[in-house]
Structure formats: structure tokens, C-alpha cells
Amino acid sequence: MVNKKVLFVLVLVLALSSLLAACGKKETTSSPAPSTETAATPAASTEATAAPSTDPVASLSGKKIALLIQLSLGTFSAQYIDGVKEQVEKLGGTVQVFTAENDMAKMASNLDAAINQKFDGILIDHGTTAALEPGAKIALEKKIPIVSFDSELSLPDITALEQGDQKMAEQTLTQLGKDIGGKGSIVKIWVAGFAPMERRQIAYKAFIDSNPDIKEIAAFGAATNNTALDTQAQMEAILKKYPKKGDITAVWAAWDEFAKGAARAIQQAGRDEIKVYGIDLSDEDLQMIQDPKSPWIASAAVDPKDIGRVQVRFLYQKLHGDETPAKVVLDPIFVSRDQLPTTQVSTVDLGQHVKGWGGSEQGYTDWLKQLEQLSAKK
Structure with missing residues (x-):
């Protein structure tokens, strides 16, 4: 009789142990809920990291721009180069100027150098089709955008500026x-x-x-x-x-x-x-x-600084993936002595005396202005 009672107690203990073990497993399997939230955090983090790629500062700040010039001569060229540098720097980038001294073979070599040095974008000032087209095609194949000014170069993916x-x-x-x-x-x-x-x-x-x-x-x-x-x-x-x-x-x-x-x-x-x-x-x-x-x-x-600024804006539009026109014509202004004061003025303040001079807004998008502001804070 005693043995039967002992046996009964042992069976009951084993049953209770199995039940507790089963309950323990259920608690363990329910614990992944928090780990699921933890797994979601890296996904959110990945999304947050990817987002800046669409931000103009993240995608366009720090770009290296090459400026290829056929012939840099006189104050007009100097002010044009100043306009290019000013606009690129406002957008958080840097410029390197390559001057060919009116040597078309050298200008073609400068274009090859800009491609090999992996500049992010190329600006071209003057130059002939014969000298520049082979290199320009290679640049475009490598997804390096080009914007030209007063150049004979004409390819479908190049935006060309001229002064009217x-x-x-x-x-x-x-x-x-x-x-x-x-x-x-x-x-x-x-x-x-x-x-x-x-x-x-x-x-x-x-x-x-x-x-x-x-x-x-x-x-x-x-x-x-x-x-x-x-x-x-x-x-x-x-x-x-x-x-x-x-x-x-x-x-x-x-x-x-x-x-x-x-x-x-x-x-x-x-x-x-x-x-x-x-x-x-x-x-x-x-x-x-x-x-x-x-x-x-x-x-x-046209204000030479404006030419440089506008050319840079269209290059950055290309870098941003925007659609750009094949040709951009800049509006010229007629300036005569009888419009001017007797005191000496410069091209900076000429707009006070000649309507329409300087401060062109051509190619100026809202996101470019935003990029300027954000770059200024860095």
C-alpha cells in the first residue's frame, strides 16, 4: 500500500515537472518580441544612413571641378574664373584651372588629365571640336558631366553656354x-x-x-x-x-x-x-x-562673373541628375559712356547705373540655394 502511495507521488512530481518545463518553454519562445524590435533598429539605421544620399549636401558637397580654358587673357578671363571659383566654393566644392595658352593639343591633354584624375565635373571655356570631342566622349562614358562656354564642342549630353x-x-x-x-x-x-x-x-x-x-x-x-x-x-x-x-x-x-x-x-x-x-x-x-x-x-x-556662376550652376544640376537644356543663351547688356557717372565704377556696382547688369538668376534652383546655405554652415 505504501509502495503504491510512493509511486503515485513520483508520478505526480514527474507530471508537475513536465508542466513547468512546458511553461518555461512558452516564456522563452515569447521573448523574441523584444529582439524583433532590436532587429528593427538596424533596419531603421540603414534607412537613415541611406537618406542623406538624396540630400544635396551629402551628395554634392566636396565635389572636385576642373575648368579647362583655351586662352586666359586679360581682366575678362580673370573675372570669369573668379565667378567660377566663387560659385563652386559656395556649393562646397573646389576648382582646378587648366590653361592651354591657345594650344589645342595642350587643351586636349588637359581634358585627358581631368578625366584620369577623376574630377567630378568638367567646365570648358572655348576650344575646338577636333581637339576636344574624343576626350569629351570618354568623359561622358565615365559619367563625368560637362558644361561648355563659347566652345565649338557639340555633343548631345553637353550643355553649351553662349553670350547671345x-x-x-x-x-x-x-x-x-x-x-x-x-x-x-x-x-x-x-x-x-x-x-x-x-x-x-x-x-x-x-x-x-x-x-x-x-x-x-x-x-x-x-x-x-x-x-x-x-x-x-x-x-x-x-x-x-x-x-x-x-x-x-x-x-x-x-x-x-x-x-x-x-x-x-x-x-x-x-x-x-x-x-x-x-x-x-x-x-x-x-x-x-x-x-x-x-x-x-x-x-x-554679359557680366563675366555671371558667366562663370551660371556655368557652374548647370554643371551641378547635371551632378544632381536634373534635366538640363542643350543650349543656354545669356542675355547681353549694352553699356555706353553716357549711361555712366563721372565717378569711377566697377562691374560690381555697374547694375546701379545700367539696368539688367549682373546678378543673373539663370540656372539658380531652390535646392542650389539651399546647398549654398548648408555649405556656409560647415
């Missing part, structure tokens, strides 16, 4: 025609082989064709490492060839370096009856136009 060259030529030629009363003898200073020059020539030919009483008596021009000085020497020779007052009514110069050289030659010769009309405008040019003794009295231009 025909309009600039029309503005200066129209004023020249009015000032000389629609008749006279003029000298043209121009050079072939540059895309902007070719566009300006279209307007010049139309002007000559529609003004039969205005005659071109001389034409010359060459882009050299000392363009203004060489132009001055050539203009001095033209003045000797036409020594009498009235032989030359006016000079039309298709580039500010040409206008500077011609104006100096005319002023030194005392031929104050001859007036000069130019294209492009820098601080140095503006000083000459404001000088009442200078024969250079008017020019049409």
Missing part, C-alpha cells in the same frame, strides 16, 4: 550706325576660328549688307598671347595708311582685347574723331569707357 553673340554685335553695330549717321568708313577687328566670333560675324555681315553707305576699309585681328598689344601695333599701321581726319569714321571690335588695343593706338595718335565700339566688358574695360579722353565709348557684354 549675335545680339551683342547687333547692339553695338546699331549704335555705331546711329552715331555716324548711317554713312562712313569703318575698320573691323575680328578673328575667325572661335565660335563666338563666328556668331558675331553673322550680325556684322547683315549690318554691312543693310547699310550700303557704310564701307569697311580695313579688317584685321589675331588672337595671341598679347592680343591687346598686337592689336595696338596693327591699328597704328592702319592709322598711318589712313592719316587724314575723316578717312576712318569708327572702329568695330569684336572682342574687348581688340577694343583695348585699338583705343590706345587711336588715343596716342590724337585721332579723337574716331570712336570705338567693342564687345565684352571687364573692370579694366569700364575704366577706359568712362575716360572722356578714350575713343572707346560703348560695349555690349
Whole structure:
């Protein structure tokens, strides 16, 4: 009887032990709930890490930009480069300038160097299709975006900037025609082989064709490492060839370096009856136009710093993945001496006297402005 009671107790203990063991397993299996929350934390963290890739600062700050220049000459080029550097730095990037000194083989080599050094984006100033197209195709294949300025280079994925060259030529030629009363003898200073020059020539030919009483008596021009000085020497020779007052009514110069050289030659010769009309405008040019003794009295231009700024904005749009136009035409402004005060002004404050000058908003998106603000805080 006692043995049966003992046996009964042992069976009961074993049953209770099994039950407790089962309960223990249930508590253990229910514990993964917290671990599921813990697992969710890395997922959220991964999502949080991925999010900044869409943030302009995370994706675009610190970009390395290459600026390839065919010929850096005079204050116009200096101010253009300043505009590029200013805008890139505001966006948190850095710029390296490669100057070819008018050597197309060197410019092509500079493009190859920019690709091999893995710059994030490339800006091109002037340059020919023959020299640049092979390298540009490689850059585009490697997903390095390109924005050009006044270049012959033309490929589907490149955004090309130009100054509205025909309009600039029309503005200066129209004023020249009015000032000389629609008749006279003029000298043209121009050079072939540059895309902007070719566009300006279209307007010049139309002007000559529609003004039969205005005659071109001389034409010359060459882009050299000392363009203004060489132009001055050539203009001095033209003045000797036409020594009498009235032989030359006016000079039309298709580039500010040409206008500077011609104006100096005319002023030194005392031929104050001859007036000069130019294209492009820098601080140095503006000083000459404001000088009442200078024969250079008017020019049409885009603020060179604005050109650099706008070019950079469209490059960053490409880096951001935005759709950009194939061509961007910058609006030129006509500037004449009679618009200006007697006190010296610079291109920085020229907008106070000439409506529309400087401060272009072209290519300025809201996210670019945001990127500038965020980069400024770093």
C-alpha cells in the first residue's frame, strides 16, 4: 500500500515537472518580441544612413571641378574664373584651372588629365571640336558631366553656354550706325576660328549688307598671347595708311582685347574723331569707357562673373541628375559712356547705373540655394 502511495507521488512530481518545463518553454519562445524590435533598429539605421544620399549636401558637397580654358587673357578671363571659383566654393566644392595658352593639343591633354584624375565635373571655356570631342566622349562614358562656354564642342549630353553673340554685335553695330549717321568708313577687328566670333560675324555681315553707305576699309585681328598689344601695333599701321581726319569714321571690335588695343593706338595718335565700339566688358574695360579722353565709348557684354556662376550652376544640376537644356543663351547688356557717372565704377556696382547688369538668376534652383546655405554652415 505504501509502495503504491510512493509511486503515485513520483508520478505526480514527474507530471508537475513536465508542466513547468512546458511553461518555461512558452516564456522563452515569447521573448523574441523584444529582439524583433532590436532587429528593427538596424533596419531603421540603414534607412537613415541611406537618406542623406538624396540630400544635396551629402551628395554634392566636396565635389572636385576642373575648368579647362583655351586662352586666359586679360581682366575678362580673370573675372570669369573668379565667378567660377566663387560659385563652386559656395556649393562646397573646389576648382582646378587648366590653361592651354591657345594650344589645342595642350587643351586636349588637359581634358585627358581631368578625366584620369577623376574630377567630378568638367567646365570648358572655348576650344575646338577636333581637339576636344574624343576626350569629351570618354568623359561622358565615365559619367563625368560637362558644361561648355563659347566652345565649338557639340555633343548631345553637353550643355553649351553662349553670350547671345549675335545680339551683342547687333547692339553695338546699331549704335555705331546711329552715331555716324548711317554713312562712313569703318575698320573691323575680328578673328575667325572661335565660335563666338563666328556668331558675331553673322550680325556684322547683315549690318554691312543693310547699310550700303557704310564701307569697311580695313579688317584685321589675331588672337595671341598679347592680343591687346598686337592689336595696338596693327591699328597704328592702319592709322598711318589712313592719316587724314575723316578717312576712318569708327572702329568695330569684336572682342574687348581688340577694343583695348585699338583705343590706345587711336588715343596716342590724337585721332579723337574716331570712336570705338567693342564687345565684352571687364573692370579694366569700364575704366577706359568712362575716360572722356578714350575713343572707346560703348560695349555690349554679359557680366563675366555671371558667366562663370551660371556655368557652374548647370554643371551641378547635371551632378544632381536634373534635366538640363542643350543650349543656354545669356542675355547681353549694352553699356555706353553716357549711361555712366563721372565717378569711377566697377562691374560690381555697374547694375546701379545700367539696368539688367549682373546678378543673373539663370540656372539658380531652390535646392542650389539651399546647398549654398548648408555649405556656409560647415
